[in-house]
Amino acid sequence: MEIKSFLADSVTYEFHAALGQFMNYRYVLEENEPDRTLYMAVPAHIYDSFFKSSFGQMVIRKSGLRIVSYDSEKGGNRRMDKLEKYRSYVTELIDKYGNYRPACGDIETQKVCDEKNDHYQVVSVGWHDNRRVYGCSLHIDIKNNKIWIQHNGTDRSIADELTELGVQKEDIVLGFHTPYMRQFTDYATS
Numbered sequence: 001m002e003i004k005s006f007l008a009d010s011v012t013y014e015f016h017a018a019l020g021q022f023m024n025y026r027y028v029l030e031e032n033e034p035d036r037t038l039y040m041a042v043p044a045h046i047y048d049s050f051f052k053s054s055f056g057q058m059v060i061r062k063s064g065l066r067i068v069s070y071d072s073e074k075g076g077n078r079r080m081d082k083l084e085k086y087r088s089y090v091t092e093l094i095d096k097y098g099n100y101r102p103a104c105g106d107i108e109t110q111k112v113c114d115e116k117n118d119h120y121q122v123v124s125v126g127w128h129d130n131r132r133v134y135g136c137s138l139h140i141d142i143k144n145n146k147i148w149i150q151h152n153g154t155d156r157s158i159a160d161e162l163t164e165l166g167v168q169k170e171d172i173v174l175g176f177h178t179p180y181m182r183q184f185t186d187y188a189t190s
Helices: 011-032 044-051 054-063 082-098 158-165
Strands: 040-043 067-071 077-080 106-114 119-128 131-143 146-152 172-174
Touching (some): 011 054, 082 131, 158 172
16 A cells, blocks of 8 residues: 655645556556555545546546545544445455356356456356357446446346445446336346
């Protein structure tokens, strides 16, 4: 975690310096410790005034910046923003279902986590006897701060698992239902 205080008079100047330093750290981590994720910690008031702006949200989305805000007035308590929590929950589910292995055949289960574009999948690839096996068993996207379940080929309710993790039903879209049918579920329509 890279902690930034943003003490200079210009928040934009501090942001440019912090982003450049963050990207350099991330490149080094990707080369040396690819399984680790780097976060930038910023004061809560800076997060609220700068990173929640349309410009700040665009930079977060395009750069793949991971942010944790902290309240320096309250002893440094940190809180993850909603998008980071949702990414964490979705990644947890992808890890869980991506660890299941088929009982027969030479089939590889792949976990696909594109955190920059917020696309997540569990895909099976391989052979069973002389038949090619290829298919997506789980596909989740995060769009506009909502979790879209695009495909659920498991025998479990992924939406229920997300609500158990703390996601509000109004932030879950059952993308595999038609827009018309979504209004009859307990979840968001879009």
